Amino acid sequence: MAPYVVKRVLFSLLVLGVISIVVFSAVRLIPGDVCHIVLQTPDVQQSQCDAINKELGIDQPVVTQYFKYMGGVLKGDFGKSLITKRDVFGEMKDRIPLTVELTLLSTIFALALALPIGVISAIKQDTAWDYVLRFTTIGWLSIPSFWLGTMLIVFPSTWWNYGPPVGYVNIWQDPFKNIEQLYLPAISLGLALSASLARITRSSMLEVLRQDYIRTARAKGLRGNVVVVRHALRNAAIPVTTLFGLQVGVLFGGTVVLESIFSLPGLGGLTLSAVRAKDYSQVQGLVLFFATILVLLNLLVDLSYAWIDPRIRYS
Amino acid sequence: MSSMAETARPTPTIELRQRQGPMKRLWRVARNKPIGALAGVVCVLLILIAIFAGQLTPHPVDEQAFPRLQSPSFTYPMGTDNLFRDMFSRILVGSRISLGVGFAAVFVGTIIGAFLGMVGGYLGGWVDLLIGRLLDVMLGFPPLVFLIFFLSIFNNQGGYSLKSFLLISVAIGVIIAPTTARIVRGAVLSIRNLQYIEAAQSIGNTTPRIMMRHVLPNVVAPIIVIASIQIGNAILAEAALSFLGLGIASATHPSWGAMLQDTRAVWQQAWWTAFMPGLAISLAVLSFNLFGDALRDVLDPRLRSGS
Numbered sequence: 001m002a003p004y005v006v007k008r009v010l011f012s013l014l015v016l017g018v019i020s021i022v023v024f025s026a027v028r029l030i031p032g033d034v035c036h037i038v039l040q041t042p043d044v045q046q047s048q049c050d051a052i053n054k055e056l057g058i059d060q061p062v063v064t065q066y067f068k069y070m071g072g073v074l075k076g077d078f079g080k081s082l083i084t085k086r087d088v089f090g091e092m093k094d095r096i097p098l099t100v101e102l103t104l105l106s107t108i109f110a111l112a113l114a115l116p117i118g119v120i121s122a123i124k125q126d127t128a129w130d131y132v133l134r135f136t137t138i139g140w141l142s143i144p145s146f147w148l149g150t151m152l153i154v155f156p157s158t159w160w161n162y163g164p165p166v167g168y169v170n171i172w173q174d175p176f177k178n179i180e181q182l183y184l185p186a187i188s189l190g191l192a193l194s195a196s197l198a199r200i201t202r203s204s205m206l207e208v209l210r211q212d213y214i215r216t217a218r219a220k221g222l223r224g225n226v227v228v229v230r231h232a233l234r235n236a237a238i239p240v241t242t243l244f245g246l247q248v249g250v251l252f253g254g255t256v257v258l259e260s261i262f263s264l265p266g267l268g269g270l271t272l273s274a275v276r277a278k279d280y281s282q283v284q285g286l287v288l289f290f291a292t293i294l295v296l297l298n299l300l301v302d303l304s305y306a307w308i309d310p311r312i313r314y315s
Numbered sequence: 316m317s318s319m320a321e322t323a324r325p326t327p328t329i330e331l332r333q334r335q336g337p338m339k340r341l342w343r344v345a346r347n348k349p350i351g352a353l354a355g356v357v358c359v360l361l362i363l364i365a366i367f368a369g370q371l372t373p374h375p376v377d378e379q380a381f382p383r384l385q386s387p388s389f390t391y392p393m394g395t396d397n398l399f400r401d402m403f404s405r406i407l408v409g410s411r412i413s414l415g416v417g418f419a420a421v422f423v424g425t426i427i428g429a430f431l432g433m434v435g436g437y438l439g440g441w442v443d444l445l446i447g448r449l450l451d452v453m454l455g456f457p458p459l460v461f462l463i464f465f466l467s468i469f470n471n472q473g474g475y476s477l478k479s480f481l482l483i484s485v486a487i488g489v490i491i492a493p494t495t496a497r498i499v500r501g502a503v504l505s506i507r508n509l510q511y512i513e514a515a516q517s518i519g520n521t522t523p524r525i526m527m528r529h530v531l532p533n534v535v536a537p538i539i540v541i542a543s544i545q546i547g548n549a550i551l552a553e554a555a556l557s558f559l560g561l562g563i564a565s566a567t568h569p570s571w572g573a574m575l576q577d578t579r580a581v582w583q584q585a586w587w588t589a590f591m592p593g594l595a596i597s598l599a600v601l602s603f604n605l606f607g608d609a610l611r612d613v614l615d616p617r618l619r620s621g622s
Contacts, residue, residue, distance in 0.1 A: 015451045022452065026468055135350075138608065142601035144551055146558050147593030150575065154582045154589045246454070253459025257555055271460065272559060275467040287456070287464050295455045 005303060012299045019291045020073070024066050027280045038082050078285035083277050088285040091270060098168050098182075098266035102258070103251050105182055106190035107244075113194040118201025118240075119228060125206060133198070140195035146257040149188035153261065168264055185258040193247055200243045204236040211235075237308050245301035249294050344613055351609020357602040365410040372404035377566045387587055394587040396578050402587065405569040406595050412475075412563065412570040413550050413599060416484050420549040423488025425542045428495025433534070435496070436503030437526055443500075450493040458490045459555060465489075466561050475568040483563055487552045491545045498541050502534040536614045544607035547600040554596045571596045 035049040053059045060068075072079060078088035121133045156162040164181050171178040208214065209232055217227045255268035263269075267286060274282035345352035364371060374381075379399040387394045393402040435446035456464075465486045506512065507530075515529045556562045557572030564573035571592040578588035 011448070011451070015448065015455050018448075018452045019455050023464075026464070029468060138604055139601060142547065142597045142604055144554055144558075144572075144593065144596050144600075146555060146572075147575065147589075147596060150582060150589045150593065154586050157583050158586055249454070249457035250459070252457035253462075253555075256459055256463065257559065260559065271463065275463055275561070278467070283464060283467065287460055290457050290460050291455045294457055298454075 008299060008302055012295050016292060016295050019295070020070060020288060021066070023284055023287050023291070024069065025062070027284050028062060073288065078288070079281050081274075081279050081282045083279045083282075088282050091282065092267060092285065092289060095265060095267045095270055097170065098264060099252075099255050099259070099268060101171060101178075102182055102186060102189065102255055102264070102266060103248075105179075105186035106193065106251060106254075109186055109190035110194035110197055113190075114197035114201055114240075115233070117194075117198040119205055119233065121198070121202040122205035122209060123228065134202070137195040137198045140191050143191065145188045145192060145254045146261060148191060149185060149258050149261045152184045152188060164262070166263065168266075181262075181264070185262045185264065188261075189251060189254045189258050193251065196243060196247060197240060200239050201236065204239040205232055208232045208236045235309065238305055241301055241304060241308065245298045248297050252290050252294065348609040348612065351605055351612075354602045354605035354609065357598070358606050361410060361414060361599055361602065364407055365414045368408045368411055372401075372407050374401045374404045376400070376405050376408045376569055378404075386585070387591075393591040394585065396574070396588055397581045397585070398577075402574070402591055405574060406571065406591060409564075409569045409571045409574060409592070409595065410599070412480075412557070412568060413553060413596070416480065416487065416553040416563075417546050417550040417599075417603075419480070419484035420487035420553070421491065421542050421545050423485050424491035424545065424549070425495055425538060427488060428492035428541075429499050429534075429538050431492065432496040432499025432501075433503055433526055433530060436500035437507055437530055438522075439507075446496070450496055453489065453493045458552065461490060462486050462552060462556055463559065463561060466556065475563050475565040479563040483553065483556065487549050490552065491548060494545070495538070495541050498537055499534055502537045503530055506530065506533050540607065540611045540614050543603065543610050547603040547607065550596065550600050550603065 035044055035052040038052050050059075058065070069079065076089055078092075080086065081088055081091065084091075117133050117137065121130045124130050153163070164184055165177055166181075168181055169177045214227060214231055217231045218224075222231075252268075255266060256271050257268070258264070259266045259269035260272050267289070271283065271286045271290075274286065345355075377400070381391065381395045381399050381401055383395060383397060383399050385391050385395040391401055391403065393406055396402055396405070431446050431450070435443040466483065469482055469486075512525065512529055515525045520528075553562065553570070554572035554575075557564050557570040558576050560573070560576060562570050562573055564570035574592040575589060578585070582589040
């Protein structure tokens with residue numbers, strides 16, 4: 001186990017290192033001069049540009065810039081915004097809870113729908129139930145989250161004059177208002193995820209239900225529910241966990257769209273406004289942050305296999 | 316003993332089934348997979364609409380000569396938008412960007428993915444390891460965040476042009492390539508040690524020749540299947556980008572995602588402005604998903620794993 005964990009952690013660090021190089025160099029490939037972006041006007045004098053380049057450290061060699069930047073990042077200093085001049089991480093810090101909560105809520109919603117659907121579909125394979133559920137999930141996969149979000153704003157407001165409270169209240173301040181603000185975006189974001197999770201739950205359940213130990217469990221007189229939940233579902237959990245790890249990135253991307261639709265002040269909304277303002281140091285910080293979380297989550301997913309299935313020993 | 320058994324064995328009779336013609340085989344598949352076949356028909360219709368959109372539209376897409384925000388009726392099947400335009404015409408023409416980018420992106424992604432998967436799977440060793448880590452890096456970016464980042468850097472003029480069309484297609488292609496690469500790699504691994512590959516090696520074929528003539532033809536089925544499944548994802552990605560205002564739509568080149576964004580201010584007065592473009596996206600994605608699903612069952616049931 002230990003050598004595997006060390007190897008896996010090292011690989012994740014390597015991947016993160018390469019990602020940081022990609023992001024850092026991509027930002028330096030931007031056509032046009034940084035000082036035009038900073039001064040937000042096309043006619044600038046060379047002396048102004050020189051001053052800005054010196055201030056941002058762009059006059060130094062790229063490799064020096066990279067190590068300086070990464071040295072800061074490791075200490076939680078992502079530099080300053082090109083436009084607002086505010087601290088990049090400072091802008092992000094207050095927005096993290098919202099995006100985390102939105103992602104968590106969508107995950108909970110997705111799992112709450114996906115597991116029962118996948119299990120029922122598998123137990124009742126090739127019955128009408130199965131067909132209806134499979135068709136429903138493939139339908140959900142085809143609904144763009146931003147359209148679903150739009151519909152959840154438009155129709156309740158035209159039919160019942162209902163709209164969720166605007167803005168964002170921290171969950172510890174007012175839990176009910178907080179949930180009311182986030183449940184619609186969470187449903188929009190979670191539906192497609194629940195569809196893909198339900199589909200993989202179904203197929204891995206089908207595989208597990210054919211195993212000998214399931215027959216043994218039934219033969220020794222365990223009730224159907226106990227067999228399904230304790231013996232089958234747990235063993236079917238690995239592909240579901242893997243897929244979830246791969247889909248977390250889609251959730252992160254989705255927050256960009258849904259925070260924009262529901263006017264929520266989270267990381268996704270910040271990404272969009274930073275891109276529109278061409279605030280590349282802010283964008284760079286955000287992309288690095290998202291990628292880091294994603295890589296770390298996938299590391300956790302990989303390491304969780306042994307906990308889900310004790311037979312796995314990572315030799 | 317063995318000779319007796321041999322003589323005792325009855326001559327096997329093999330019923331030779333006549334090889335069916337392509338139309339007959341297509342019909343047989345369609346009867347087994349009615350939903351997939353129906354979805355296939357819708358896909359073909361959508362492609363035809365995209366090709367002949369110019370001839371099919373009742374009105375020019377940028378003509379602003381209609382009453383504002385009319386609800387759907389016989390005259391305006393999908394209503395009119397806030398800029399006095401006929402939504403039906405714009406939705407028909409919008410299929411061009413959605414399907415065009417969808418197909419182009421899958422084409423790019425399949426070529427990149429199939430190449431990486433074949434090289435990694437066939438050569439193995441450090442090449443495989445290197446490609447594997449490259450894919451890890453690509454998968455380390457949240458897809459939409461990567462797309463926003465990529466396009467904000469390289470596509471800074473906005474609007475519709477061949478360059479921006481190619482850029483957005485390449486960007487989405489890069490996003491879908493890792494999945495293709497993994498599946499192709501798996502398929503290559505399963506045939507790499509088979510005898511016909513060994514035979515091809517032993518008569519002195521070069522590695523590129525073996526990969527093109529012997530490996531590629533045997534992994535074509537999974538490549539086609541994964542490509543068809545990814546068309547839906549590519550259409551969704553394009554729609555999301557257009558919705559965020561990072562797509563390639565313009566007044567004369569509408570896109571479904573951008574139509575949804577453009578009418579944002581009037582969604583609550585005119586539900587159809589929000590409903591119709593999304594319906595078009597969902598219908599297109601659903602048809603390609605169902606078609607891809609059926610194609611997978613027919614061509615390569617091994618890939619059947621739910622996602």
